[in-house]
Amino acid sequence: MHELSIAQALVEQVETARTANGGGKVVAVEVRVGEWRQVVPEILTSYFDHLSQGTPMEGARIDIVTVAAMSRCGACAREFTLDDIFLVCPACGSRDCRLLSGRELELIGLELED
Amino acid sequence: MEIKVLRDILEANDRAADEVRATLANMGVSAFNFIGGPGSGKTSLLEQVIPALAGRQRVGVLEGDIETTRDAERVAALGVPVVQLLTGGGCHLEAAFIARGLSEIGVDELDVVLIENVGNIACPAEFDLGETAKVGVLSVTEGHDKPSKYPLLFNELSALVLGKVDLLPHTDFDRQAFEADFRGLNAKAPLFPLSCRTGEGVASFVEWLERVHEGSEQPVRLLEDQ
Numbered sequence: 001m002h003e004l005s006i007a008q009a010l011v012e013q014v015e016t017a018r019t020a021n022g023g024g025k026v027v028a029v030e031v032r033v034g035e036w037r038q039v040v041p042e043i044l045t046s047y048f049d050h051l052s053q054g055t056p057m058e059g060a061r062i063d064i065v066t067v068a069a070m071s072r073c074g075a076c077a078r079e080f081t082l083d084d085i086f087l088v089c090p091a092c093g094s095r096d097c098r099l100l101s102g103r104e105l106e107l108i109g110l111e112l113e114d
Numbered sequence: 115m116e117i118k119v120l121r122d123i124l125e126a127n128d129r130a131a132d133e134v135r136a137t138l139a140n141m142g143v144s145a146f147n148f149i150g151g152p153g154s155g156k157t158s159l160l161e162q163v164i165p166a167l168a169g170r171q172r173v174g175v176l177e178g179d180i181e182t183t184r185d186a187e188r189v190a191a192l193g194v195p196v197v198q199l200l201t202g203g204g205c206h207l208e209a210a211f212i213a214r215g216l217s218e219i220g221v222d223e224l225d226v227v228l229i230e231n232v233g234n235i236a237c238p239a240e241f242d243l244g245e246t247a248k249v250g251v252l253s254v255t256e257g258h259d260k261p262s263k264y265p266l267l268f269n270e271l272s273a274l275v276l277g278k279v280d281l282l283p284h285t286d287f288d289r290q291a292f293e294a295d296f297r298g299l300n301a302k303a304p305l306f307p308l309s310c311r312t313g314e315g316v317a318s319f320v321e322w323l324e325r326v327h328e329g330s331e332q333p334v335r336l337l338e339d340q
Contacts, residue, residue: 006124009123009124010123013125021117024115031123037240085298085299095298105123106120106123107120107123108120109116110117111115111116112115
């Protein structure tokens with residue numbers, strides 16, 4: 001349900017970017033979401049659709065790009081994709097692993113009607 | 115027309131959280147964000163922690179709930195200042211609530227602020243409140259599989275309270291399976307098994323709170339240090 005707050009913040013950001021760029025209708029919104037966020041793309045999209053009704057964003061397409069969670073082992077320096085929820089190095093078993101990506105939640109850009 | 119933006123969607127919350135952090139740092143106040151499911155024992159834990167800190171730290175409580183002031187009334191009965199933050203349906207607290215709560219409660223008169231988040235182990239983990247540390251509250255009756263089912267919270271927290279341990283003999287809670295999962299998600303955060311009914315284990319948790327407040331122990335921040 002936190003997707004509602006995220007969608008609200010997204011609508012506000014899109015509106016700021018839209019007005020700063022001369023206004024007009026929003027055709028598409030590009031968003032980047034890391035795998036290590038608990039964001040369900042369908043829920044985020046449906047809240048966005050709901051909140052954007054009656055605004056220049058209504059009907060805009062939401063393109064959600066998922067970012068894989070990547071990690072680097074502090075013990076053996078191996079870089080790996082986190083297929084699992086556990087931060088454990090698949091090569092040496094160390095738990096001294098740092099997250100390189102996977103926590104993104106970003107508005108990349110938007111497309112305005114020409 | 116394509117427009118590049120490249121901004122964090124939650125930047126407004128993150129900015130508010132930075133302001134909370136700055137306020138706390140200026141006043142020398144620590145804030146602990148208690149996150150756990152409904153009925154996990156968050157309020158009962160506060161009812162143990164507050165008297166234990168009495169006379170040593172000036173404590174205030176920000177009580178997050180969807181509805182009712184029942185928890186706030188329980189806490190107020192202990193004689194500490196409390197501000198109720200009602201989300202009116204919202205499933206988590208955000209940093210702007212905390213900023214408002216700190217000014218209402220008179221943070222300049224306090225040492226330690228205990229924030230009880232809305233009962234939920236999924237959503238609150240997504241929002242930075244500017245707190246000193248996040249404390250997870252899980253009770254043995256909720257089951258040993260919770261860390262792996264809600265991994266983000268267990269990654270994020272700086273300490274985990276495992277509550278209601280007096281009920282262990284009556285449950286199928288598998289302590290080994292629980293610890294293996296928890297340590298896979300968070301290798302460093304201290305774990306405090308305790309019972310608010312018997313008082314067992316409460317003292318060592320309170321000692322940790324005070325060490326973090328006094329700066330002799332840095333809270334683990336697995337994801338933020340990345």
